[in-house]
Every structure is written in C-alpha cells, then in structure tokens.
Amino acid sequence: MLYEVRAEAVKFFNDIMKDKYMKRMFITRMEAPHDREDEKFTWHKSARRYWDRFMKEHGVFATCGASKAVFVFEDMDYVIKVPFANDSFDYCYKEVWVYKEAVEAGYDEVFAPCYILGHYRFYDGDQPFMFPFYAMLKLDCSGKSIARWAGDSNAHLYNSKESYDADSDDVVEMMDDYYGGDGWNIYDVVDWLYDHCDASDLHGGNFGLNKDGRPMFVDYSGYGCSSFDPCMR
Numbered sequence: 001m002l003y004e005v006r007a008e009a010v011k012f013f014n015d016i017m018k019d020k021y022m023k024r025m026f027i028t029r030m031e032a033p034h035d036r037e038d039e040k041f042t043w044h045k046s047a048r049r050y051w052d053r054f055m056k057e058h059g060v061f062a063t064c065g066a067s068k069a070v071f072v073f074e075d076m077d078y079v080i081k082v083p084f085a086n087d088s089f090d091y092c093y094k095e096v097w098v099y100k101e102a103v104e105a106g107y108d109e110v111f112a113p114c115y116i117l118g119h120y121r122f123y124d125g126d127q128p129f130m131f132p133f134y135a136m137l138k139l140d141c142s143g144k145s146i147a148r149w150a151g152d153s154n155a156h157l158y159n160s161k162e163s164y165d166a167d168s169d170d171v172v173e174m175m176d177d178y179y180g181g182d183g184w185n186i187y188d189v190v191d192w193l194y195d196h197c198d199a200s201d202l203h204g205g206n207f208g209l210n211k212d213g214r215p216m217f218v219d220y221s222g223y224g225c226s227s228f229d230p231c232m233r
C-alpha cells in the first residue's frame with residue numbers, strides 16, 4: 001500500500017522536475033510562508049499563478065502551513081508532506097517520531113498515521129539535490145466539514161488560513177466531547193504530547209476527520225521546537 005503511495009509521489013515529483021520553473025521552486029524547497037496574509041506561498045504573484053496552474057493540471061491540491069507543503073491527491077488515501085527548507089529542522093520527521101511514540105504509549109488513535117517514504121533525488125545540471133517526503137493518512141480537513149461536525153457556524157476558524165483563531169483549548173475541548181464518552185482522556189494525550197514530545201500548536205487547522213468522522217490531529221510536530229531533535233533521542 002505505502003509502496004504504491006511512494007510510487008505515485010515519485011511520479012508526481014518526476015513531472016515537477018520536467019518543468020524548469022517548478023524545479024526551481026523545489027530547489028529552494030518552496031520558501032515557507034512567513035506571511036500569514038497569504039495562505040499558500042510567499043512568492044511573487046506570477047510564480048504563485050504558475051504553481052497553481054501546474055497543480056490544477058496535475059489534479060493535485062497543494063496546501064501548506066508554516067513548515068510543510070502538503071499535496072492531496074484525489075484518488076489516494078494518503079497525503080504527501082514535504083518539509084520546507086527555511087528551517088534546518090524537519091517537522092515532518094518529527095511527526096513520524098511522535099506517531100511512533102504514540103503507538104508505544106497507546107495514544108495512536110488520536111494521530112493520523114505518518115510514515116517516511118524516503119528521499120527524492122534529482123539533478124540540476126551536474127548539481128545533485130534531494131529532499132525527504134512523507135505520507136500521512138488523508139483526513140477531511142476542510143473548514144466546512146469540521147465546522148459542521150463541531151456544530152459551529154464559524155467555518156473560517158477551521159480553514160488553515162484563519163485557523164490560528166481556534167486555539168488549542170477550543171480544539172482539545174471539542175475532541176474531549178468526542179473521546180470523553182469513549183473512555184478517553186484527551187487531556188492526558190495533550191499533556192503527553194507537550195511533555196514527552198515538546199509539541200503544542202494544536203490550532204483549528206491542525207486536525208481533521210477520518211472516514212468514520214473521528215477527529216484526529218494531522219499536525220502534531222509543534223512549531224518553533226528546533227531545540228528538540230528526535231534523532232538525538
């Protein structure tokens with residue numbers, strides 16, 4: 001299964017590398033959006049239009065937060081995540097590590113499973129480049145669906161653009177409404193995430209619903225935690 005996801009991702013990256021402008025964006029690893037005014041990438045408008053057209057032609061929905069680009073393929077059960085290169089810290093690898101720890105702690109039901117797929121290698125002339133890429137179970141993260149699920153008319157709170165307004169407390173409270181009845185204590189999970197994994201930042205854009213309508217975190221790497229390096233544990 002993951003082998004097929006990996007093959008699809010590699011095919012997609014191969015197409016990207018055939019296009020010299022898209023390739024350039026991956027060489028600079030899709031500069032991160034420092035400016036939250038713009039949900040996607042802080043590029044010049046024409047570069048952004050080029051990117052959007054490319055993604056549309058390839059039937060891929062591309063989105064991002066502050067630290068990762070996320071590619072959503074319509075006919076795949078997993079999204080592909082690529083960490084931005086603006087920070088030497090790999091926030092996707094952190095998610096893989098947290099997920100592994102969550103499995104061991106018995107908390108994995110609350111986290112969308114995440115796996116490393118390997119490194120994609122490419123050349124620009126003689127110059128070699130590579131970047132890591134990851135698969136995460138695809139959830140429904142649309143503001144509309146989540147607002148409907150939460151019985152909240154403020155869908156914009158759950159769109160990644162404005163999701164910082166639905167802060168961790170709101171999100172955890174909503175998850176507690178769901179898991180509380182199930183014998184779960186979501187507050188224990190959140191404390192564990194904070195203490196053991198040095199991760200917080202559970203705002204409204206960082207969770208989604210699986211096929212059964214179960215809420216799960218999709219972004220559990222935290223942010224600004226470059227002092228934490230899972231490789232050193």
Ligand SMILES: Nc1ncnc2c1ncn2[C@@H]1O[C@H](COP(=O)(O)OP(=O)(O)OP(=O)(O)O)[C@@H](O)[C@H]1O
Nearest residue numbers: 064065066067068070137138139141160205218219
């Ligand atoms: N597993 C998933 N399934 C569907 N959509 C996803 C998934 N993971 C992430 N997304 C979408 O991509 C967006 C960005 O992903 P993510 O939150 O992991 O990146 P980030 O850069 O760490 O974000 P932040 O700005 O919160 O630090 C999410 O807000 C969500 O809309």
Ligand SMILES: [Mg+2]
Nearest residue numbers: 065205206219
């Ligand atoms: Mg996020």
